[in-house]
Amino acid sequence: MQKIIFEKPDLEQIKRHDLIAADMHYHTNHSDSPTKVKDALEQAKQKGFGLAITDHNQISGVIEAYELKTDVLVIPGIEVSARDGPHILVYFYTLPELAEFYERHIHKSKRKSPYLAITLTTQQIVEKTEEYNCLTVAAHPYGYLLFNKGVQKCVEAEYINQDIIEYFDAIEVICGGMPRNENEKAAKLAGTFDKGITGGTDGHLLRDLGKVVTCTHAEDVDGFLTDIMQRRSIVIGREKNFVLKCAMGMVILTKFIKYTAPSLKIHYEQNLPRVKRMGERAIRRIKR
Secondary structure, eight states, X not given: OOSEEOSOOOHHHHHHTTOEEEEEEEOOTTTTOOOOHHHHHHHHHHHTOEEEEOOBTOOHHHHHHHHTTOXXXXXXXXXXXXXXXXXXXXXXXXXXXXXXXXXXXXXXXXXXXXXXXXXSOHHHHHHHHTTSSEEEEEOSTTOSTTSOOSHHHHHHTTSSOGGGGGGOXXXXXXXXXXXXXXXXXXXXXXXXXTOEEEEEOOBOSGGGTTSEEEEESOOSHHHHHHHHHTTOOEEEEOOOOHHHXXXXXXXXXXXXXXXXXXXXXXHHHHHHHHHHHHHHHHHHHHHO
């Protein structure tokens, strides 16, 4: 069976292959989405797949999911937004381990725009994950648009050293919010560096949920994450169309309105390296 399949997940067929599916990248109203945790869990249970709630710099959504005592496979996770741009998905084998990581390193590092970026750089974040029994994943490594939200995008722009990839256990090879060509590049990146693979919708709306899934034969969190770490996962999914991407973008914007000033400051800081590089190139052209 192929390891990376760009098509709508057929959950019944996935079950027939004795595989367990999980959307490994989903946001709730505990960060920049309107979706309630209860609603996400109900849909996941109805359709028969697991879920990693990966709110930006926040874990209260995961905690709520565990408190609801659902039958759904819930993978403790968080999407950490680094000061220099990249987004990093970190999954833990237990909720207490995630809570300790969050309290020690993330909570105290938040800025006035809490979902956009913390004060820690990519290097600092991945070094801290090395202290834990966790799975560190490069989210949408070539995204998003003009922003530096993917680690490999920053590497190729020479803002971050290529050695950073060695800290990651896996690459998100299908992200529902990315265009196909950039997901294909992410898949190639995973192969080049012999990394595990994950996929998720990067969903914010309930309709997004489950459109991209990571599959393994494991039925619990421990086995699921171990399978990814040991290169035994399969990723199946299809990217959102343009209309759904626009709808998601509008929803996210409403969540950032009250953080407009600090958000603009962060975007300025993150894009300053690009502006400086453009200036340096312009100077070199003039000198020629």
